[in-house]
Amino acid sequence: MTTELDNQTLALSQAIILAGKWISGRQWVPATGGNFSARLDKKQCLVTASGKHKGHLCSDDLLTTSWTDQELICDGKPSAETLLHTQIYDLDESAQAVFHTHSVQATVFSRLIDAPSYRFNGYEMQKSITGNTSHADDVRLPIVNNSQDMRLLAAEVKTRWQDNPMPYAFLVKGHGMYAWGDSIETAKHHLEGWEFLIECELKRIQLLPLLTDHIKQGNGA
Numbered sequence: 604m605t606t607e608l609d610n611q612t613l614a615l616s617q618a619i620i621l622a623g624k625w626i627s628g629r630q631w632v633p634a635t636g637g638n639f640s641a642r643l644d645k646k647q648c649l650v651t652a653s654g655k656h657k658g659h660l661c662s663d664d665l666l667t668t669s670w671t672d673q674e675l676i677c678d679g680k681p682s683a684e685t686l687l688h689t690q691i692y693d694l695d696e697s698a699q700a701v702f703h704t705h706s707v708q709a710t711v712f713s714r715l716i717d718a719p720s721y722r723f724n725g726y727e728m729q730k731s732i733t734g735n736t737s738h739a740d741d742v743r744l745p746i747v748n749n750s751q752d753m754r755l756l757a758a759e760v761k762t763r764w765q766d767n768p769m770p771y772a773f774l775v776k777g778h779g780m781y782a783w784g785d786s787i788e789t790a791k792h793h794l795e796g797w798e799f800l801i802e803c804e805l806k807r808i809q810l811l812p813l814l815t816d817h818i819k820q821g822n823g824a
């Protein structure tokens with residue numbers, strides 16, 4: 604049993620380290636921003652240690668952490684935002700991995716929107732988010748206000764979830780994105796899908812004031 608757990612921990616650590624290199628390569632975790640985790644069981648996960656560069660993680664930077672409600676038990680200093688990860692695991696029993704990123708596009712976009720969520724519609728890539736089957740359907744990305752108090756932020760996520768289960772991601776205003784999935788691979792797909800959708804929408808918003816009827820009508824004969 605112990606050997607089995609060690610092998611599972613080792614495999615998940617390696618997968619998170621690789622994901623960190625990929626995410627860092629996309630410029631989504633500058634400096635020591637971002638944090639990652641993978642579920643070990645119902646109330647235990649492997650989470651990145653606080654203050655590490657997420658593109659250069661080693662296996663010692665992945666800490667086994669258990670929790671009950673908002674109490675964390677860990678031999679070490681887990682991510683300052685671990686409570687958001689554990690909140691997601693508690694709210695979504697299917698969640699197996701959580702990635703938190705600080706991309707420029709998600710950070711800027713979240714600051715432009717003065718509403719609790721943003722509606723995406725018309726993008727084929729909406730189908731990269733589990734449960735979405737058409738570009739023609741709406742998918743709303745929640746935006747929660749930032750706070751340095753993780754208990755407060757986790758409680759806010761819980762309240763918002765109870766109103767509307769979240770589409771495997773949410774934005775924290777002026778801060779970044781949380782994305783998750785039922786495996787490390789799916790969590791990466793959700794992260795990449797949402798980053799793509801945000802980038803498209805941000806570009807569309809930027810270009811809208813420059814759009815002329817001439818361009819709209821196909822740029823002439």
Ligand SMILES: CSC[C@@H](O)[C@@H](O)C(=O)COP(=O)(O)O
Binds near residue numbers: 683703
């Ligand atoms: C570079 S400061 C960013 C932190 O305040 C925080 O938002 C973050 O994402 C990383 O915190 P960490 O404790 O390393 O997991």
Ligand SMILES: [Zn+2]
Binds near residue numbers: 637638703779
């Ligand atoms: Zn952060």
